[in-house]
Amino acid sequence: MFQTLLIANRGEIACRVAATARKLGLRTVAVYSDADADAQHVRACDQAVRIGGPEPRDSYLKIDAILEAARATGAQAIHPGYGFLSENEHFARACEEAGIIFVGPPAQAIAAMGSKSAAKTLMEKAGVPLVPGYHGDNQDPDFLHQQADQIGYPVLIKASAGGGGKGMRIVEESGAFLEALRSCQREAASSFSDDRVLIERYVTKPRHIEIQVFGDQHGGYVYLFERDCSVQRRHQKVIEEAPAPGMTPERRQAMGEAAIAAARAVNYVGAGTVEFIAEQDGRFYFMEMNTRLQVEHPVTELITGHDLVEWQLRVADGQPLPAKQEELSINGHAIEVRIYAENPDKDFLPSIGTLRSLQYPAHASFTSGDVRIDSGVREGSLISPFYDPMIAKVITHGADREQARRRLIRTLADTQVAGVHTNKTFLQRLLGDEAFAQADLDTGLIPRRHDALFPSNQDVPDSVLAFAACAVLTHQGLSGQAAKSDPWAVHDAWRLSGDYDQKVALQLGEQAYEVLLQRRENQWQITLGDTRHTLRWQAELTAALANTLTLRLWLDQVEYRAQVLQDGDQLQVAQAGSDWTLVVVDTLASAGTNSQEAHGGRLTAPMPGKIIALNVEPGTSVKQGDVLLVMEAMKMEHSIQAPADGIVAELFFAVGDQVPEGAELVTMES
CATH class of the missing domain: 3.30.700 (Glycoprotein, Type 4 Pilin)
Known part of the structure; x- marks a missing residue:
């Protein structure tokens, strides 16, 4: 096996890969930005190389800088983690041309599945069922609007090169389509440097079920069963579990074989995830294939007993798959949640700051076991505006779903995070919610149970x-x-x-x-x-x-x-x-101060971020709720709306400007 592995990522996945590589006796190299000089993943590796500034485009997205780091340290292989360059065909091809092993699928497989439109065309030819929609190359806004009208509302606009919930919008009626399209395209261009989209009929009360597949360089394929990722907000997964509740052996086999057929169609190698939208009656439709390891892979590891990162490294080294399909089985149930630095009571706004305290239960493990923590930060770490605000993944395993669920609630209760707002209490409410406990799952569970999950009057004990x-x-x-x-x-x-x-x-x-x-x-x-x-x-x-x-x-x-x-x-x-x-x-x-007068018509930044769109100029008349400008922070768009009818008096920033939390953005007059 190759001896030196460079990890072209950060956070918990970089720490996770480093731990597995150490288990195999490999030497590891971390890359880091200026914002990550003292990060946990840097400490986890044997060597570290600075590759640029804190913005991802200046560091973790710089192919040349990463390849130079590999050459300088003698790394023979590069693991891309997930996010950043993990699904970038140019990066995979550049590694190949440099004679460095890319721990992932071939560039042509990434290209085939990287475009959602092209992938759906490929799946259609392979006989995999698809949701009705438009997946073509014509990106004219009026044409796309016509296609949406023909499909029928609600429709889903989805970034063709997207993933992770970025560049997705649900449109309920025709009049809202063009504004949603523009927002989706901006987010897609920012996240993926590609603003192409596809349009699909939005399936009501759908379940999101994905199949973990693996292929080797010898034509071998297996599926490691399914994960249910239905509980979502803004199309981002909140709870992942395996196996999917209510899954019959027949449907599991049908979905597994469909996933392998998708992988075979592009000569896939390595870890991949084929994602399906499933109706409540069990019918399923191909949605996309993620050509990388998924954030939620630990639940699959806990129910199968296999280290998927180790599988990746062995397959990249040319070894056959460690197990055959008939040798794989499901043991118990596993559930995963992600603790984020965000404020659920303020529409999940990211929370920036220092982790003043970070403590996990004494019985939690950072490698395996029935209570597992995957984290790339530690007490004293800074949650910055440049990257995803995830603090930790908390995963529990039980003999059945109920034991895993109760164990996860208890683990969260015994976990302390201080210094930033987090979603921990929200996750506890969600896990304890009646609908989730009874496995009444669909992608609309959170809005459907909004009143229970976001109590308006929280009586403080x-x-x-x-x-x-x-x-x-x-x-x-x-x-x-x-x-x-x-x-x-x-x-x-x-x-x-x-x-x-x-x-x-x-x-x-x-x-x-x-x-x-x-x-x-x-x-x-x-x-x-x-x-x-x-x-x-x-x-x-x-x-x-x-x-x-x-x-x-x-x-x-x-x-x-x-x-x-x-x-x-x-x-x-x-x-x-x-x-x-x-x-x-x-x-x-505060005595004698009128809060409205003190505010003076000023609108301030709710978090650090970048101005990516201005919809008004001084003198513009606006109505309450009109979007004045759009900020981007931690890979998400946030709209700043007019709090009341009025006239825009002054704008203090331009498109492209970085603004700190609390900065005055706009002043308005009655």
Whole structure:
């Protein structure tokens, strides 16, 4: 086998490949951008080479820089991971021309399946069922609009060279088609340097089922069963599981054989995933083939017992597949979720910042086992605006689906992330939702269960409010224990009378809370709502992070425990498996201020990003909800809309400008 492997990627997949390569005795080389100089994947490899600036186009998408790194380090093979150049036929061909093994399919197979339109034409000739749609070369907007009208709404616009949910839009009626098309083309051009699209009938209540296939250089093919990836948001997978609930052996075999037929049609080599849209009655249609390893491959590894990265490396070395079809079987059930730095309560806006705390359950494994963590970051890592905001994949395995589901809920509850907003609590709600628990799955599950998954009024438990208030007092130097006999021996708010009162104002979203803390005759009391409790607490600074407190408190002798991280005016309380982010309100600073007047008609950037479209100019009259401009951050588009009817007074940035979070973008006049 080749001796030195360069990993042309970053994050958890680079760490994952490095671990498997080490197991095989290979030397590994990482490449990194300026933003990743101290990243986890750099530390995981034997050697590292800087390849450029933080923008992907200046580093991880630079074919010449990656090949030069391989030549300079003597790497005989390159693993592309997923994303970036993993499905780039030019990169695969450049590796071949340079005499370097590309750990993936041949360039011609990537080309054949890289265009969704061409792939569907190929599958149609092979007799694989397709969803009705237009997959041709004519990209004239009016022509595409006509095709959509003929197919019938709703339709799905999909980037021809896309993947990962990028460049996809559902259009419900004809009048919305052209604006959706323009947005889809912009996102496709930005993500894939190709703005071509295809149009398909949008199947209502579909399931997304994919088949893991493998081919070797000797004509051997197998399928390693299916994964159900139906639970999605914005066409991006949220929960993946294997095997698919309700799958019959007959349908599994039919889909597996169809997937292998697709792979054979392009002489496929290596790991690939054939994705299908399935009706509730079991009928399925070819959607696309991803010519790489998938993010959700761990669930397949856990139910089959095979390391798919090791399979990739062995196949790339010219070895036959490690197992034949009849030797493969399914053992139990596995479910995967991805913890992202994002805020589900604000339309999943990415959250930028430093991971002040990142702790997993003691029994979790970073390699295998019934609780597995795949991560490319660690405590202290920076979540930057340049890359996907994934913190970790959490995967659990059980004897059956219910055991795997309960084990995953428990694992998330025992996982702590602080310093950025995350989707952890949302994932816990989703896994515990009645529809998911009963395997009532389709790609519209999240919007269908919106009210349950996004409760409008989240009642903050009294214990959480108490923890937040005690953290505020602790940071001010007050103690929750009985005062010592010598008042000069402690540095707190001791007073001659012994009495002390303080109100702590807290806010969660639009909901405001006021907590009254009083010390009377050496005893703390806390008033929450209309109820008064006796209070005592102990606080300990977490050794690694000076602004993180480990707290124990007693409300009327009932003990509670939590960790509280302070980040500016925000307090993140992690208690009993749930996270609560509360804002400490400075009542003096906000007294007498009208929030609408303070805003002054300004619109600010909700996250760091790039301006990619301006729909207005100074003097433009707009209606409430009109899209004023479009930002791109972490590979996703975010529209900035007019909050009310008015006139655009001033624009502060142009297309292509990078803007920081909170930057003023637009001012409006009534």
